[in-house]
Amino acid sequence: MPAIRHASKRKAPPAGFSDIEDDLLVFSNKMKDAENASSDNVPRHQVLWPIFQISHQRSRYVYDLYYEKEAISKELYDWLLKNGYADAMLIAKWKKTGYEKLCCLKCVQTKETNFNSTCICRVPKAQMKEDQVVECVSCGCRGCASSD
Amino acid sequence: MLKSTHKSVAPPPLPEGWTEHKAPTGHSYYYNAATKQSTYTRPNPPPAASILQSTPFDPSQSFLQYQTIGSPKPSAGVTSDRFPLQSHLQGRGAFHGQKAGRGGHYGSRNTRAQPTDKPISRHPIPGCEPWVLVHTKLGRRFVYNSQKDESFWRIPDKLKEGILALDQLRIKEKAKAQQIPTEPTPATIAPSAIDQLDKAGRGDEKIGDGELDSSEYEEVEVTDDEGEDDENPPKRQRTGDDAQDEQSEPVEFNEDDIAYQLAAMGEEYGLDPGEYDDGNMDEWKEGVGGLELTEEDSIALFKDLLNDSGVNPYSPWEKIVEEGKLVDDTRYTTLTTMKARKETWDEWSRDKIKQLRALRAKEEKKDPRIPYLTFLQNHATPKLYWPEFKRKFKKEPEMRDSSLADKDREKFYREHISRLKLPQSSLKADLIALLQAQPLSALNNATIASHLPPAVLSDIRYISLASDTRDMVIESHIQSLPPPPGSTEEEDSEEAAKARMDKLRRQKALEDRERKVAEEKRRQQRHLEFGKGRLREEEAEIARAMNVTKKGLRDHLVEADSTEKATENPHDG
Numbered sequence: 044m045p046a047i048r049h050a051s052k053r054k055a056p057p058a059g060f061s062d063i064e065d066d067l068l069v070f071s072n073k074m075k076d077a078e079n080a081s082s083d084n085v086p087r088h089q090v091l092w093p094i095f096q097i098s099h100q101r102s103r104y105v106y107d108l109y110y111e112k113e114a115i116s117k118e119l120y121d122w123l124l125k126n127g128y129a130d131a132m133l134i135a136k137w138k139k140t141g142y143e144k145l146c147c148l149k150c151v152q153t154k155e156t157n158f159n160s161t162c163i164c165r166v167p168k169a170q171m172k173e174d175q176v177v178e179c180v181s182c183g184c185r186g187c188a189s190s191d
Numbered sequence: 192m193l194k195s196t197h198k199s200v201a202p203p204p205l206p207e208g209w210t211e212h213k214a215p216t217g218h219s220y221y222y223n224a225a226t227k228q229s230t231y232t233r234p235n236p237p238p239a240a241s242i243l244q245s246t247p248f249d250p251s252q253s254f255l256q257y258q259t260i261g262s263p264k265p266s267a268g269v270t271s272d273r274f275p276l277q278s279h280l281q282g283r284g285a286f287h288g289q290k291a292g293r294g295g296h297y298g299s300r301n302t303r304a305q306p307t308d309k310p311i312s313r314h315p316i317p318g319c320e321p322w323v324l325v326h327t328k329l330g331r332r333f334v335y336n337s338q339k340d341e342s343f344w345r346i347p348d349k350l351k352e353g354i355l356a357l358d359q360l361r362i363k364e365k366a367k368a369q370q371i372p373t374e375p376t377p378a379t380i381a382p383s384a385i386d387q388l389d390k391a392g393r394g395d396e397k398i399g400d401g402e403l404d405s406s407e408y409e410e411v412e413v414t415d416d417e418g419e420d421d422e423n424p425p426k427r428q429r430t431g432d433d434a435q436d437e438q439s440e441p442v443e444f445n446e447d448d449i450a451y452q453l454a455a456m457g458e459e460y461g462l463d464p465g466e467y468d469d470g471n472m473d474e475w476k477e478g479v480g481g482l483e484l485t486e487e488d489s490i491a492l493f494k495d496l497l498n499d500s501g502v503n504p505y506s507p508w509e510k511i512v513e514e515g516k517l518v519d520d521t522r523y524t525t526l527t528t529m530k531a532r533k534e535t536w537d538e539w540s541r542d543k544i545k546q547l548r549a550l551r552a553k554e555e556k557k558d559p560r561i562p563y564l565t566f567l568q569n570h571a572t573p574k575l576y577w578p579e580f581k582r583k584f585k586k587e588p589e590m591r592d593s594s595l596a597d598k599d600r601e602k603f604y605r606e607h608i609s610r611l612k613l614p615q616s617s618l619k620a621d622l623i624a625l626l627q628a629q630p631l632s633a634l635n636n637a638t639i640a641s642h643l644p645p646a647v648l649s650d651i652r653y654i655s656l657a658s659d660t661r662d663m664v665i666e667s668h669i670q671s672l673p674p675p676p677g678s679t680e681e682e683d684s685e686e687a688a689k690a691r692m693d694k695l696r697r698q699k700a701l702e703d704r705e706r707k708v709a710e711e712k713r714r715q716q717r718h719l720e721f722g723k724g725r726l727r728e729e730e731a732e733i734a735r736a737m738n739v740t741k742k743g744l745r746d747h748l749v750e751a752d753s754t755e756k757a758t759e760n761p762h763d764g
Contacts, residue, residue: 055593062505062547069510104507111537114505114544 057119063108067128070101092183095147098130099182105129106137144191146184167191209234215331215344316353324354355723484704489525491697493532494539496522504543508536522701559594560603560649566590567607568654577604603651610655619664621652626668635675640666 077093105128109120124131136142136151145151150162164179167188171177178185205211208225222229308331313323321338334350335342346354484492500516517523526532566589571580581600584590590600610618625647626634633644640662647653656664 062503065503066506066510100507100509107507108505112541112544114541114548 057116057122059115059119060122063115066104067101070097070104073097074101088180089183095149095182099133099146102129102133106134110138141189143189144187146179146187147182149181150179150184150187164188203233206234215333216329314357316350317356318353319350322350322353324357352720352723352727356720359719484525484700488697488700490531490535491693492522492525492701493535495694495697496520497536497539497543504540504547508533511536521705525701558645558649559592560599561645563589563592563595563600563603564607564649564651564654567604568658571604571607571611573608573611577601580604606651607654610651613655615656615660618652618655619660622656622661622664623668625650625652626665631673632676634669634672636669636672637675638669638672640669 074094074097077097080093082090105115105120105123108114109117115123123129124134130148133145133148136145136148142151146164149155150164153159153161156162162179162181162184163177164182164184164187166186167190168186169190176185205221209221209223211219211221214220218231219233220229220231221234223234308327308329310325311328313325313335316322316324316334321336323335323337324332325335325342326332331344333342333344334346334354496517500520502511502516511517523532526535566584566587570584575583581590629644629647633646638644643665653661
């Protein structure tokens with residue numbers, strides 16, 4: 044039997060967590076709603092879109108707080124990553140040139156596609172045909188090229 | 192409409208004094224100028240012949256409402272509409288039955304429209320006070336004088352201006368509400384559609400084309416029986432005569448035309464787009480309306496709004512937008528694009544967070560020992576051992592606070608209990624020693640007894656004495672201290688005052704801008720009126736010119752004749 048972890052015994056989160064606690068709670072509530080939403084009448088490939096989108100939003104939130112606004116400490120940022128509040132792998136991509144807006148990791152997995160290409164959402168708007176609206180199959184992204 | 196059926200049977204002559212007119216709906220009605228009587232039933236009708244004669248409806252005639260003044264009252268409630276044959280009706284009914292929306296009235300008017308039509312909205316016409324413009328359920332409209340209790344389908348000339356303004360207002364509102372593309376002018380559709388209807392009417396109920404929907408009755412073009420001589424007019428019915436007629440009449444300009452004309456005139460006069468309303472305000476260049484808010488000011492105003500609304504700088508921007516707290520404020524509009532707002536938000540939140548952190552670093556860290564020690568002073572007794580005390584108060588927040596280790600709690604408890612056994616005098620001496628150890632900047636004669644420095648509060652010697660004796664000791668000690676060394680607060684207050692002044696100035700600028708905008712609007716309105724006046728003059732001129740060129744001199748020669756006719760066929764003159 045695994046050890047039972049009590050809330051009182053758990054180590055407190057690093058300082059500054061209380062500032063962002065409410066907003067993270069909003070995200071986790073949204074995520075719960077998305078998880079519990081009925082998937083009837085939703086096309087099979089679209090079922091996971093909201094999950095991907097909320098997870099992206101939350102990761103972006105944490106990323107912005109640490110890298111853009113410098114609002115949270117390194118300690119807290121690491122703690123957030125460790126506790127699954129943000130996707131470290133996705134954030135790692137955002138730091139690379141050309142991937143600043145990447146929607147999800149699935150969309151850059153070239154090995155999973157027929158022609159070893161990235162997802163359609165990676166194509167810059169400028170190179171698309173006029174008025175072509177796309178929603179990528181994996182996460183419903185409408186375009187995440189850096190130039191958009 | 193239905194020219195074949197229409198023409199085939201000649202209308203029986205009317206009795207003396209009666210004239211035939213067409214309502215905007217297309218009904219024929221009859222008016223006796225002598226008795227001022229109007230009726231839908233043909234006076235003195237001959238037995239059977241007239242059934243087909245009255246054209247059931249011809250929306251195209253409706254433009255006539257702008258032609259003559261003093262047409263008789265519309266009596267929409269009259270039930271005795273002498274509508275065509277029953278079989279005919281069935282066909283039409285089926286044909287129109289499929290349609291909904293705006294065109295719906297067309298069909299329903301055909302079947303049993305009259306009794307169901309009723310006014311749905313009325314708008315006072317600006318500038319012509321007792322008059323109101325009434326829209327009916329079926330999309331028609333008439334003017335009504337509430338003082339004289341008169342109403343006319345045909346809008347008198349003096350009211351046109353007001354109604355135009357009203358229309359413009361309405362269309363602008365509509366456009367503002369949602370960017371609807373202006374409805375296609377049905378001028379080109381209408382004739383063919385009417386033709387189709389012709390065939391449909393004669394044939395049976397299997398026509399599916401619903402193009403007629405788009406023809407709002409006021410915009411449908413003229414199909415005038417006097418103008419056409421042949422029985423089967425070509426697809427395009429604008430024969431020479433007809434077009435001529437149309438041009439000679441004061442055409443109703445729609446809003447696009449007016450806007451276009453105004454823009455053209457404005458450019459001609461070298462006006463700024465701000466001085467006439469070209470409809471798309473957001474395309475105006477900055478400063479067109481005489482604004483004095485600079486870019487920085489608007490950003491600062493938006494930041495003020497953020498400051499005042501008390502939003503959490505840590506929140507994501509999407510959440511702020513979703514909450515919709517900011518939208519109601521006028522300062523929200525100082526920035527026009529969402530992108531600019533987001534950028535400002537980012538900047539503001541970054542600064543704010545930095546400020547908050549600085550503030551937090553500045554203020555002394557709340558020592559977790561302080562609440563625990565106060566708790567000890569209130570609850571600890573020598574009668575309880577530490578494990579007993581711990582068990583008894585395990586639910587208290589001071590005992591559960593994770594920032595203070597359990598070991599430390601125990602240590603403090605034991606020390607406190609052992610000190611309680613010491614004599615009062617040594618405790619008092621200890622306390623005074625503690626107070627004397629504090630630097631003058633932390634503890635001086637300006638210090639309030641309830642706001643002691645944390646270094647004092649977090650010391651075990653502070654809680655050893657009973658609170659009333661302790662307070663007396665502390666107060667006497669504070670009074671014996673010299674005043675505090677010079678503080679730096681003045682600078683702070685100066686800075687704050689400057690910031691406040693800046694804020695006030697920006698607020699004032701915003702108010703100024705709003706006032707300016709209102710003034711500008713009034714001026715535009717005046718310009719618009721002026722432009723409209725000019726436009727109308729020019730229009731009339733053009734109309735006169737067209738008259739001469741198309742009809743030639745004959746028109747002038749038979750002028751007397753035409754005026755005579757005007758009572759019968761007002762749209763011909």
